Amino acid sequence: MRGAPETMAVLRPKSGAEAVKLYGQQTKAVPLAGGTDFMVLWNLGLLNGRTILDLSGVRDWRKIAAARTGVLVGSLATHAEIGRHPTVRAEFPLLVSACATIGAAQIQNRGTLGGNIANASPAGDTFPSLLVYEAVVRTVSPRGKRKLPISEVFAGVKRTTLGPGELIEAVELPFLDKRPSRRLFRKVGTRLAQAISKTVAAGILRLGKGGVVEDFRFALGSMAPTAVRLTEAESAVVGFKLTPAVVDEACRRLERSVSPIDDIRSTREYRLEVSRNILRSFLEGNQ
Numbered sequence: 359m360r361g362a363p364e365t366m367a368v369l370r371p372k373s374g375a376e377a378v379k380l381y382g383q384q385t386k387a388v389p390l391a392g393g394t395d396f397m398v399l400w401n402l403g404l405l406n407g408r409t410i411l412d413l414s415g416v417r418d419w420r421k422i423a424a425a426r427t428g429v430l431v432g433s434l435a436t437h438a439e440i441g442r443h444p445t446v447r448a449e450f451p452l453l454v455s456a457c458a459t460i461g462a463a464q465i466q467n468r469g470t471l472g473g474n475i476a477n478a479s480p481a482g483d484t485f486p487s488l489l490v491y492e493a494v495v496r497t498v499s500p501r502g503k504r505k506l507p508i509s510e511v512f513a514g515v516k517r518t519t520l521g522p523g524e525l526i527e528a529v530e531l532p533f534l535d536k537r538p539s540r541r542l543f544r545k546v547g548t549r550l551a552q553a554i555s556k557t558v559a560a561g562i563l564r565l566g567k568g569g570v571v572e573d574f575r576f577a578l579g580s581m582a583p584t585a586v587r588l589t590e591a592e593s594a595v596v597g598f599k600l601t602p603a604v605v606d607e608a609c610r611r612l613e614r615s616v617s618p619i620d621d622i623r624s625t626r627e628y629r630l631e632v633s634r635n636i637l638r639s640f641l642e643g644n645q
C-alpha cells in the first residue's frame with residue numbers, strides 16, 4: 359500500500375555468500391546498496407511491507423581491484439571511490455567523468471555502480487561509458503554466477519535481465535588494446551549538478567595509418583528506453599577516413615539506433631539535434 363513509509367524487516371548479510379543465500383530464500387526482498395534510489399521509493403511508501411536486504415556489510419563487493427587484463431569494480435563501490443581510483447582514472451576516464459556528474463557530492467559518496475545499473479534508468483549516466491568500454495557485469499544467485507555484457511543487462515525502462523534472487527557482484531572493465539586518439543564524455547542537463555540527463559554521450563575513436571579509423575565506439579543515454587551503442591553510425595566510420603561525407607553519414611544514421619521521447623526534461627527534437635551535434639563535433643575533432 360502507498361502512503362507514509364513503515365518500519366521494515368531488514369536482513370543484514372556479512373558476506374556475498376550470505377547475501378545470495380538470504381536473497382535466494384526471500385526473492386521478494388529489496389536489495390539496498392547506497393540507498394539513493396531506494397530512499398525515494400521508501401519515502402513514497404512504495405516499499406511498505408517489503409523485507410530489505412541491506413548489502414552494506416558485504417565488504418568484498420566494495421573493492422576495486424586492478425589486474426593484468428582490466429579492473430574489477432565491486433558493485434558496492436561508490437561513484438566517488440571509482441572516481442578516485444588511480445587505475446580507473448588512468449584507463450577508464452570516461453567512467454570517471456560520468457561518476458563525477460552523478461547528482462552532486464552527497465549522491466556520489468553514497469550511490470554505487472551496482473545500484474546505478476540495477477536501477478536501470480534510461481538516464482543512468484554511467485551506462486554510455488560502460489557500453490563504450492564493453493564492461494561485463496558479474497552476477498550471483500543461488501543458481502550460480504553469470505557474466506553479462508553490459509549491453510545485455512538492460513531490458514527496458516527500469517527493467518533488467520537479472521532473474522529472481524540475482525545480485526550484481528562486480529563490474530569488469532577490460533583494458534583497451536590500444537589508446538584511443540580521441541575520447542568524449544558529455545552530459546547535457548538543465549544544471550551542472552543534480553540534473554537528470556536530457557542526453558548523455560560517451561565515445562572513443564582511434565585513428566590508424568593515413569587517418570583511417572581503426573576503432574570507433576559511441577553510446578548515448580536518455581535517448582531510448584535503455585542506453586545504446588550507435589552501431590549503425592559506428593559502422594559508417596570504422597575503416598574509413600573522416601571525410602565530410604563519412605561524418606554526415608554517421609550523423610544521419612544516429613537516428614536508427616535511438617527513439618527519444620518528449621518529456622518534462624526535454625523534447626525528442628532537442629535531444630536528437632544536440633546528440634547529433636555532439637557526435638559531429640567529436641568526429642570532426644572539435645570537441
Ligand SMILES: Cc1cc2nc3c(=O)[nH]c(=O)nc-3n(C[C@H](O)[C@H](O)[C@H](O)COP(=O)(O)OP(=O)(O)OC[C@H]3O[C@@H](n4cnc5c(N)ncnc54)[C@H](O)[C@@H]3O)c2cc1C
Pocket residue numbers: 388389390391392393394395396397398413433434459460461462465468469470471472473474475476477481482483484524525526527552553554555
Ligand atoms: C538527488 C539525486 C540525484 C541523482 N542524480 C543522478 C544522476 O545525475 N545520474 C544518475 O545516473 N543517477 C542519479 N541518481 C540516481 C542514483 O543516485 C544512482 O542510480 C545510484 O548509483 C544508485 O546507487 P545506490 O547504491 O544508491 O542504489 P540503491 O538506491 O541502494 O539501489 C537502487 C536499485 O538497485 C537495486 N540494487 C542495488 N544494489 C544492487 C546489487 N548489488 N544487485 C542487485 N540489485 C541491486 C536496489 O534494490 C534498487 O532497486 C540520483 C538520485 C538522487 C536521489
